[in-house]
Each structure stands twice: as structure tokens, then as C-alpha cells.
Amino acid sequence: MRINKKIKRILFTIVMLVFVLSVFTETRVVEAGNPGPFFSVSLLAPSTCPGRNQWTSVMVEELPKIGIGIDVFDHTGWAQIFPRTWGYPGPYPIPQYSEGGFDILFVGWGWGLDIDLGDLFHTDYFVPNGDNFYQYNNSEMDAAINNYLTYSSLAERNNWAKKIQEYLYEDVPTATIFYPINIFPHNPNLDNSSWSPLLWATSYQDMANWSIPGQTEFHYACPADFEDFHTFKTESVYDAQWTQQIYGGLVERTPEAPYINAYGPYACTTYYSANGMNFSVQLDPNLVFADGIKCNASDIEYSYDLLINPEFGHPDFGFYSEYIDNRTIKIISEYELQIDFLKPYVFQDSNLGIDILPKHIWNSIAPADHESQAIAWAFDDVNDSKIRGIGPYYLYDYDGTNGIIHLRANSHWTDWGGHAPQNFTDIYFEFWSNKAGALSALAAGNVDMVDCQFSPLISEIPVGVKYELVSAPGSQEMAFNNLHPIIGTGELCPISSPESGKYIRKAMSHIIPRQKIIDEIVYGLSEPGITPWPRAAVGFDETLKPFEYNRNLALKYMKLAGYDVPDEYFSQVINMGIGFGTIMGILSLVGGSIYTVYKIKRNKVDFTKK
Incomplete structure (x- = not known):
């Protein structure tokens, strides 16, 4: 039986289609349960802000995914928070939550266009000498802050602003969740x-x-x-x-x-x-x-x-x-x-x-x-x-x-x-x-x-009506006690070192679902946070990007701190390919259809002549 050129073209197309189908795969991300917990922390949040309690509740669900358990979720008033943080009565330093201090505090900040973070992050301003309740200590940061706070040209000041942001981004003394956005409807x-x-x-x-x-x-x-x-x-x-x-x-x-x-x-x-x-x-x-x-x-x-x-x-x-x-x-x-x-x-x-x-x-x-x-x-x-x-x-x-x-x-x-x-x-x-x-x-x-x-x-x-979205000079954050023996100094991590504490803080930042919080809790009126330096403030570093939500990366940081995270707890991408039987079924169905079409064409009857 001789097949005409048109049918040949159809068959060629089918062969190519089946080839494409054979390599086409559907991918599915499969996550195992939660590892550990390797250790537990307590979360402290002001009860004065319902939204903040909501995203703190989100983190109660997220942190166990990387092996960090939750001891206490304490949503309370400032009268109870202050004595654990800025108003801690001593002896110093501020201890962990179980000893009257804090592990993690969810807090928000509002600033102007000019921002001075020295009182919050300079070593000289540890509580009770200032507002550095994070107890963050970095001599290079101290030098950058000192230079930034020395009157100079705007260009030079902005250079030091970027150095400050580099240290905040690398050391993660706090994880910035988002920057708020204002909306102006207009003509x-x-x-x-x-x-x-x-x-x-x-x-x-x-x-x-x-x-x-x-x-x-x-x-x-x-x-x-x-x-x-x-x-x-x-x-x-x-x-x-x-x-x-x-x-x-x-x-x-x-x-x-x-x-x-x-x-x-x-x-x-x-x-x-x-x-x-x-x-x-x-x-x-x-x-x-x-x-x-x-x-x-x-x-x-x-x-x-x-x-x-x-x-x-x-x-x-x-x-x-x-x-x-x-x-x-x-x-x-x-x-x-x-x-x-x-x-x-x-x-x-x-x-x-x-x-x-x-x-x-x-x-x-x-x-x-x-x-x-x-x-x-x-x-x-x-x-x-x-x-x-x-x-x-x-x-x-x-x-x-x-x-x-x-x-x-x-x-x-x-x-x-x-x-x-x-x-x-x-x-x-x-x-x-x-x-x-x-x-x-x-x-x-x-x-x-x-x-x-x-x-x-x-x-x-x-x-x-049109509207303008405007970044406000403020932030919401997940503040860490940088002298906590695990998430701060890292001394009680399996690998005892300050680097281990930093790895854990990075892991926690990578498990914050910033976009989910923005979309579902604040109605889209925020943008993912990067460092405590607000996007709206003069000197903001546009080259820094938010920590992505990435459980695998977070777990890798936990491993770098010495925690044994079995491979099965890492998310896996599974390729769901089209099976050989499915392909042959497609071939049989299409092939049979072509043969039927071919037979009809050969035995075609002109009914108009009957």
C-alpha cells in the first residue's frame, strides 16, 4: 500500500510529538516531616498588634520544619516585654527567655528618612547603656557606625551606610520580615x-x-x-x-x-x-x-x-x-x-x-x-x-x-x-x-x-482611580538574642563557634515565608525585608536582596552548625514522566485514526450523485 505525501507528513508529526511527550516530565516537590527538634526557643511578641501575632504564629509552624522547637509563644503586653529586653534589671548580659530574658522578639520600628542605627547595634550601647538589646557585638560594625556618624559628604556617608548594611546582612543579628507600604489613591x-x-x-x-x-x-x-x-x-x-x-x-x-x-x-x-x-x-x-x-x-x-x-x-x-x-x-x-x-x-x-x-x-x-x-x-x-x-x-x-x-x-x-x-x-x-x-x-x-x-x-x-504604593521608612523584624548560647554565640551548638550561631540565624531567616505573610496578613501592602535599614531611608543598598524562603537551604545551614539532618528531610524534586505504555497507547490510537482516515479517503463516495 503506497502512502501519499500528506499522510507521510502526518506520520512524521506524530513521531516528533511522541518524542517530545517521552521527555516531557511533570515535577513534584516532596517534603518529609520535621527533623528533630535539635533545640527549642521561646517566641515573644507584643499583644498590641494583631497582625504581628499572626506572623509570629506562622513562625511557630515554620521553625519546626528546620528542627527548631517552640517552648513558649508568649504574646503579652509591653509591661511584661520591657523587663526582658530594654528594661532588663540585671545582672547583665540579658539571658535567654527561660532565665528572665528573651530568645526571639517580634518587634516593629518606625524611622525617618535619615536613620541612625548606632544605638541599636553598636557594642557601646548594650543594655543598660543604650538600646542594643540584641547584644550584637562586631568591632568592624562599630567602626562603620562611628564613621557614618561623623559629618561628611553625602556620598561618603552613604558609603558607610552600605557597609553597615553589609554587616547586618551577613551577621543577621535580626531577621527583617518586611517593610510596610503606604497607598495613596489619586486622580x-x-x-x-x-x-x-x-x-x-x-x-x-x-x-x-x-x-x-x-x-x-x-x-x-x-x-x-x-x-x-x-x-x-x-x-x-x-x-x-x-x-x-x-x-x-x-x-x-x-x-x-x-x-x-x-x-x-x-x-x-x-x-x-x-x-x-x-x-x-x-x-x-x-x-x-x-x-x-x-x-x-x-x-x-x-x-x-x-x-x-x-x-x-x-x-x-x-x-x-x-x-x-x-x-x-x-x-x-x-x-x-x-x-x-x-x-x-x-x-x-x-x-x-x-x-x-x-x-x-x-x-x-x-x-x-x-x-x-x-x-x-x-x-x-x-x-x-x-x-x-x-x-x-x-x-x-x-x-x-x-x-x-x-x-x-x-x-x-x-x-x-x-x-x-x-x-x-x-x-x-x-x-x-x-x-x-x-x-x-x-x-x-x-x-x-x-x-x-x-x-x-x-x-x-x-x-x-489610580494609586501609588510608597515604601514607608520602617520595618517588622524577628529580633535575636545574640548572646543566646545556641542562636547567638553558638557555644552550645554541636560545632561550638560564633559561626554556628550565625548559620542558625541565617537558617531562621530562610524559613520566614515573607511573601506569604505579605499576601495573606498585610493584604499586599508591604515588601520583603532585607536588613533593619528601611528601603525608604537615605543610603539604602539596592544591591542586597531578601533572604528567599528555602527550606533546603535553611537545613544546610543547620548542618553547617553541626546538626545531623538526615537526607530524607530535604525536599526532593521527583520527575513524573509519561510511561512507555502511555506513549504506545497514544501511538496506537493516533495510528489507527490515520488508517481509518486513509481507508475512507480511498473508498470515498459522492452522495450528491445518488
């Missing part, structure tokens, strides 16, 4: 290149460049009413957001290179210091307030003196008094200053960022009356515009009944600094009592952005 037409979500989330950005094409008003929904109307007395993020539009300092944070969220010149054109104490500052000679009155060195002097005036009562009086006195500002000329701080400070630039008050408006007001006067002006429809500074907007009106701050564009903004005109002539900060109402207003186009403090979930964002 879908907001130009994302016109704002810095990170600087906005941390109350460091003015809205001069914000833009929605074709729109001259911007409406911002806040979850709390406004209380503080004096820029030096703002204690809520909501008041800091609107006062940031009005005032500015000698320097301000900027998202552009080379600063990348650090401080750069604002009211000044240049500033310089070789030691972090003594600064030469040159003001912009065109600098003016929103009423057109010149801003000069006397306004700087007035503002700094007010900070450390006891009658004024600044909330951070104690802090500023460490660096500033009434001789700190020395006026060289109308636009030139010498600023001599009382002691060096790695973040001294922040002390140059103090808001500048217009002396000609405030000088006649007694320092003790500043706060009440600001409130009185805000509620006065005639005098509320006295709340103005050098920033791009000024207070035009405050509606206390409905909780609305109305800002208007400063017409003198373009007189100095090379500023472009503001895109919005009017900005409204509006109090909304509930999340649902604010999101509905956003969907209807009556609001342009909803503050992250409403705590919206991604699933709650209305259709047609």
Missing part, C-alpha cells in the same frame, strides 16, 4: 513625574510642581481635623502637610540627583562645613516672603532664637538646645551668615532646614502667644493670610466648620530660586470623616488624592 490624570511619593508621605514636599493637565485646583482628603496652625508647633502629619506648602528653610529635601531625598539648597544658594558644626551660608539675594517683603539674615536669626526660647515652648526644645543657642547665628551681611552649632551632628543639615518665619509679621507677638495668635489668625477671615512664609502657597482661608484649609498660590514664588509658576492656583486640604466617603468623592472627581492614613486596601480602590 488618574495626576502627572506622576510631578511629585515625589516618598517625600510627600514623609511630609517633606511642597506641591509647587504637582500637575493635573487642565486643572487649577487640587483637593486633598485627610482623615483628621486640623489643630496646629504654627509651623513650629505642628505635631500631626496632616498639619505638617499643609504648612510644608507655606514655609521653607535654608535647605530642603529634594528628590533629584545628587541629593536623592537628602537636603539641598533652598533659601540659600550655597552652604559649607568641614566639621558638621560651623557652616558658611549664602542666602539667595532675591529671596522674598509671600507678601513681597525681602527675607534676609535677620529672619533666620529670629527663627533660630525662637526655637530655643523657653517661653515659646517648642515640642523639641530639648533636642534643639543641644545644638543651638542665642549665639549660633552670626550675621555677616544681609545675605551672608555664619552658623555655629554647639556640637557636630551627622544630620546637621536637618538643623539648617528649620522653617523661616517672617520677622516683620511675628516680631511684635510675644513668644508665649505665638501658638494662640496663629489659631486666631487662621479663624479670622481678614488676617488668616498672615500665615505665610517663603513657600509656594499661603493660607487664604480656614473653614473651621467643615474642616477645610484653603491655600492660594504665592505670586512672588517666581521672584527667586528660578522657580516655575505653580500649576495649581488653589489647594484644599479637606477633612473627611470616613474612608468610604473619601474614596467615593475621589471616584466622582470631587477629590484628587486620599491620604494613606485612611488605610485603604488595594481591593477598595474604586474603578477608574
Whole structure:
């Protein structure tokens, strides 16, 4: 029987298909039970945070998978946690949990954009001399922290920041679980290149460049009413957001290179210091307030003196008094200053960022009356515009009944600094009592952005609305007692050495299901943690990657510490291939079908002729 070319092609295709099927395999990961336990630890977690208790419960299930048993899961109040950690009464060092100290503590941290981890990880600051409750000891880390905390150029400081992160990543004195994320729902037409979500989330950005094409008003929904109307007395993020539009300092944070969220010149054109104490500052000679009155060195002097005036009562009086006195500002000329701080400070630039008050408006007001006067002006429809500074907007009106701050564009903004005109002539900060109402207003186009403090979930964002996810400068972690005889010093490990303690800490970090915790407990509003240095902080090392969830790797680290982990406890990948019988069945079925088709074609009948 001769087979035509078409059938040959079909048969060739079948042969190739069967070949592919014969090598195609389905893989299945098979895990054995839990080894050990080789030893046990106690987990300590504050009962004040339900979410933290949930991911601690996850670790109660995960740690036994690598042979670490759980003695006690103590979720309790801070009154019970403090005496085991920072407030341990002695004798020192802090012992393990069974002896009145702790083994592992689940805790969270919140920071600013500038971060100083020295008090937590420097050997000199072991409890009770500081906050190093981890009892982490590394002389190279101490040197890196000392260099980081010495005032220097931003580039040099960031280099030391990366060294600190390298030691934290390698030594694992604590396992960072995740970094929280804030969410800002907003008008879908907001130009994302016109704002810095990170600087906005941390109350460091003015809205001069914000833009929605074709729109001259911007409406911002806040979850709390406004209380503080004096820029030096703002204690809520909501008041800091609107006062940031009005005032500015000698320097301000900027998202552009080379600063990348650090401080750069604002009211000044240049500033310089070789030691972090003594600064030469040159003001912009065109600098003016929103009423057109010149801003000069006397306004700087007035503002700094007010900070450390006891009658004024600044909330951070104690802090500023460490660096500033009434001789700190020395006026060289109308636009030139010498600023001599009382002691060096790695973040001294922040002390140059103090808001500048217009002396000609405030000088006649007694320092003790500043706060009440600001409130009185805000509620006065005639005098509320006295709340103005050098920033791009000024207070035009405050509606206390409905909780609305109305800002208007400063017409003198373009007189100095090379500023472009503001895109919005009017900005409204509006109090909304509930999340649902604010999101509905956003969907209807009556609001342009909803503050992250409403705590919206991604699933709650209305259709047609965009949102921005912003890393917050904080972290959640699994903190280790680095003097624990097993997970710390490693002295009671089968291989007695500090390296063994480090291997166990790495093993524990590799058994943290970070993505599962993020997806299932915090609704996706976090990102996997790497070290205690938050992603949002200045100097974050982008080259470091999170410890992957990997049981096999974790077990290998346990073996490196000397623990006997039988091979059967390692996850195995099994290839589930297609059997020979299955392949022959496919061949028979397809082959038979072709033969049938061939026979039909040879005996084809034209029924149209019947």
C-alpha cells in the first residue's frame, strides 16, 4: 500500500510529538516531616498588634520544619516585654527567655528618612547603656557606625551606610520580615513625574510642581481635623502637610540627583562645613516672603532664637538646645551668615532646614502667644493670610466648620530660586470623616488624592482611580538574642563557634515565608525585608536582596552548625514522566485514526450523485 505525501507528513508529526511527550516530565516537590527538634526557643511578641501575632504564629509552624522547637509563644503586653529586653534589671548580659530574658522578639520600628542605627547595634550601647538589646557585638560594625556618624559628604556617608548594611546582612543579628507600604489613591490624570511619593508621605514636599493637565485646583482628603496652625508647633502629619506648602528653610529635601531625598539648597544658594558644626551660608539675594517683603539674615536669626526660647515652648526644645543657642547665628551681611552649632551632628543639615518665619509679621507677638495668635489668625477671615512664609502657597482661608484649609498660590514664588509658576492656583486640604466617603468623592472627581492614613486596601480602590504604593521608612523584624548560647554565640551548638550561631540565624531567616505573610496578613501592602535599614531611608543598598524562603537551604545551614539532618528531610524534586505504555497507547490510537482516515479517503463516495 503506497502512502501519499500528506499522510507521510502526518506520520512524521506524530513521531516528533511522541518524542517530545517521552521527555516531557511533570515535577513534584516532596517534603518529609520535621527533623528533630535539635533545640527549642521561646517566641515573644507584643499583644498590641494583631497582625504581628499572626506572623509570629506562622513562625511557630515554620521553625519546626528546620528542627527548631517552640517552648513558649508568649504574646503579652509591653509591661511584661520591657523587663526582658530594654528594661532588663540585671545582672547583665540579658539571658535567654527561660532565665528572665528573651530568645526571639517580634518587634516593629518606625524611622525617618535619615536613620541612625548606632544605638541599636553598636557594642557601646548594650543594655543598660543604650538600646542594643540584641547584644550584637562586631568591632568592624562599630567602626562603620562611628564613621557614618561623623559629618561628611553625602556620598561618603552613604558609603558607610552600605557597609553597615553589609554587616547586618551577613551577621543577621535580626531577621527583617518586611517593610510596610503606604497607598495613596489619586486622580488618574495626576502627572506622576510631578511629585515625589516618598517625600510627600514623609511630609517633606511642597506641591509647587504637582500637575493635573487642565486643572487649577487640587483637593486633598485627610482623615483628621486640623489643630496646629504654627509651623513650629505642628505635631500631626496632616498639619505638617499643609504648612510644608507655606514655609521653607535654608535647605530642603529634594528628590533629584545628587541629593536623592537628602537636603539641598533652598533659601540659600550655597552652604559649607568641614566639621558638621560651623557652616558658611549664602542666602539667595532675591529671596522674598509671600507678601513681597525681602527675607534676609535677620529672619533666620529670629527663627533660630525662637526655637530655643523657653517661653515659646517648642515640642523639641530639648533636642534643639543641644545644638543651638542665642549665639549660633552670626550675621555677616544681609545675605551672608555664619552658623555655629554647639556640637557636630551627622544630620546637621536637618538643623539648617528649620522653617523661616517672617520677622516683620511675628516680631511684635510675644513668644508665649505665638501658638494662640496663629489659631486666631487662621479663624479670622481678614488676617488668616498672615500665615505665610517663603513657600509656594499661603493660607487664604480656614473653614473651621467643615474642616477645610484653603491655600492660594504665592505670586512672588517666581521672584527667586528660578522657580516655575505653580500649576495649581488653589489647594484644599479637606477633612473627611470616613474612608468610604473619601474614596467615593475621589471616584466622582470631587477629590484628587486620599491620604494613606485612611488605610485603604488595594481591593477598595474604586474603578477608574489610580494609586501609588510608597515604601514607608520602617520595618517588622524577628529580633535575636545574640548572646543566646545556641542562636547567638553558638557555644552550645554541636560545632561550638560564633559561626554556628550565625548559620542558625541565617537558617531562621530562610524559613520566614515573607511573601506569604505579605499576601495573606498585610493584604499586599508591604515588601520583603532585607536588613533593619528601611528601603525608604537615605543610603539604602539596592544591591542586597531578601533572604528567599528555602527550606533546603535553611537545613544546610543547620548542618553547617553541626546538626545531623538526615537526607530524607530535604525536599526532593521527583520527575513524573509519561510511561512507555502511555506513549504506545497514544501511538496506537493516533495510528489507527490515520488508517481509518486513509481507508475512507480511498473508498470515498459522492452522495450528491445518488
